[in-house]
Amino acid sequence: MSPTTIKVSIFDDHLPLREALSLLLNGTPGYQVGGVYGDPVNLSEKIEANIPDVVLMDISMPEKSGIEAVKELKGLFPHIQVLMLTVFEDEERIFQALCAGASGYMLKNTPPAQLLQAVREVYEGGSPMSPSIARKVLGLLQKFGGKPHSDPYNLTPRETEVLSQLTRGLSTKMIAAELEISYETVRSHLKTIYDKLHVASMTEAVAKALKERLI
Amino acid sequence: MSPTTIKVSIFDDHLPLREALSLLLNGTPGYQVGGVYGDPVNLSEKIEANIPDVVLMDISMPEKSGIEAVKELKGLFPHIQVLMLTVFEDEERIFQALCAGASGYMLKNTPPAQLLQAVREVYEGGSPMSPSIARKVLGLLQKFGGKPHSDPYNLTPRETEVLSQLTRGLSTKMIAAELEISYETVRSHLKTIYDKLHVASMTEAVAKALKERLI
DNA sequence: TTGCGCCTCCCCAGAAAAGGGGATTGAGGA
């Protein structure tokens, strides 16, 4: 296949880097530099003046952070793919940047060839990330999806089960039917659950259980 | 640098693929095949008999799913890196596999060279993913960290507010006090909330709201 | 003007949940 030419705009406050990237992209078949900017002020005008396929975005820039810029950009031009290109590799910023709508995250020490590859990948719908970034993203994912908090309230197996039915939205009566025990037994379990969780109603128990991932 | 030789074990129920992978790995300098297995039964024994650096793990296998296997494996040998190698690309399985402890996720249609590269990357602490997988992982991350689901139920501002107090575990009376409106007004809002969410109780409303990130 | 949606408040009857008891099994440990 003959690859389409990808038009890339650059936002970075570091002039030498901007120039190096421009040279690299313009010097490589299949890539073409659109706009090159030192900050994301008046972002919409800059983008509209020269609409790119892919934006390379730094995080630390004067006036406005790259993360804010991504949010704005994706709000206005959802089809433009954003590839973060920064030195930061702390979970917090990675998370924010990706949630803001970036589709890739590369570190600035990435070799040119891989950077070009990453630009193409993000253009083609992939999500290139530097290896260490990818590992951190997995870490974040595991943190969110991670296992239920291991019982900081000493719930018995049965109580846990009742609580879990509660979080499905079932009423006392329905839980009784579901677990094939009597209504009064469910009530009994509920009482001790309330004690242990320090709550006083189904609503509160469900809220606490879901917020603290007890189930 | 001269790359270390990486010892790779393979779990996949598809014989031709096992053989192809073995040939590929053993035929490439820097890679060496450890154990090759058709299923993860007696996993600990298999691993102990021949401890690998990296495990290639299929998901659909007889007897036991690859996801279960990863969980067990990472529990027993946390230092062994697992690279999923499967045909599945649904969010659910990707999520489960990665949460189970896999450090990479490649599709089976990946070209050999990239597969080798992925094995090395996972061995070196990266988290290689096929482009489409990476994009889905980002989607998952955004879903978790992302903003509240933008009102698929057409809740009015006031209703949203009531719902949000509900998810804090407050009772009708408490919400009335909190919002400084009458008890009956809160009830009124609750009724329309129930209608819109298709639920019939506070418990259910809280469960739905928290699970679908409506607040 | 006439609707319409949103927010506000009210009443009533029946259902469900909460709070307070108490009681019986069976398993497992002291």
Add this chain to the structure above:
DNA sequence: TCCTCAATCCCCTTTTCTGGGGAGGCGCAA
């Protein structure tokens, strides 16, 4: 053996929710 604890079930009273109504005010748009 005795004791504890999880799990099961029961009763009674009070409080809270639910479901069915209705109704007035306000802002906005047709």
